Amino acid sequence: MCDNVMNLALRQSRFDLPVVLIGKQGTGKEGIAKTIHFNSKRSKGPFYKLNCGSIVPQDLEMELFGQNHLESVRLNRKLGILEAANQGSVYLEDINKMPLYLQARLMSVIQDQVLQGGGEPDTIPINARIMAGTNRPLEEFVEKGLFRLDLFYALNVLPIIVPERRVDKKDLRYIMMG
Numbered sequence: 001m002c003d004n005v006m007n008l009a010l011r012q013s014r015f016d017l018p019v020v021l022i023g024k025q026g027t028g029k030e031g032i033a034k035t036i037h038f039n040s041k042r043s044k045g046p047f048y049k050l051n052c053g054s055i056v057p058q059d060l061e062m063e064l065f066g067q068n069h070l071e072s073v074r075l076n077r078k079l080g081i082l083e084a085a086n087q088g089s090v091y092l093e094d095i096n097k098m099p100l101y102l103q104a105r106l107m108s109v110i111q112d113q114v115l116q117g118g119g120e121p122d123t124i125p126i127n128a129r130i131m132a133g134t135n136r137p138l139e140e141f142v143e144k145g146l147f148r149l150d151l152f153y154a155l156n157v158l159p160i161i162v163p164e165r166r167v168d169k170k171d172l173r174y175i176m177m178g
Helices: 003-011 029-038 057-065 102-110 138-143 149-155 170-178
Strands: 021-023 047-051 087-091 113-114 122-123 128-134 157-160
Touching: 003 021, 003 029, 003 157, 021 029, 029 047, 029 087, 029 128, 047 057, 057 102, 102 113, 102 149
Parallel strands: 021 128, 021 157, 047 087, 087 128
Antiparallel strands: 113 122
């Protein structure tokens, strides 16, 4: 991985702001997100990863926001990772694949720093750093109407472009030898 990218990640770990990691699959975006988390003031808190493109929208909603209070007894409800990551970080892989209606809910959580109680008057405070990964710049998805402009501005505070990994020819023989 490029030293410049890692240095940028370490610098950005000092700020408690959202980060967008832009790079092709296999470039190490999740590792960079973990580096940011474990070098930040949130390092003692949990780190959660959720792939927004690998599960159906209903399951993505449940994993991210938890079970609605009206659907369960409060003591037995399923926590979403936004709530479970209290004092920690959440890495949303392939955020560009998140449906627009869930983007609207995520924007509301980022803006208000609370999760609505699902019909109850109470709200749940959310205190987690959001990091997002995407294979192409989010601007492309905004232009196509596939990504919310307000969420783009909320997340794209500290973007990091992750270059493709390149193998030096002299190292290739060691890789092939295994």
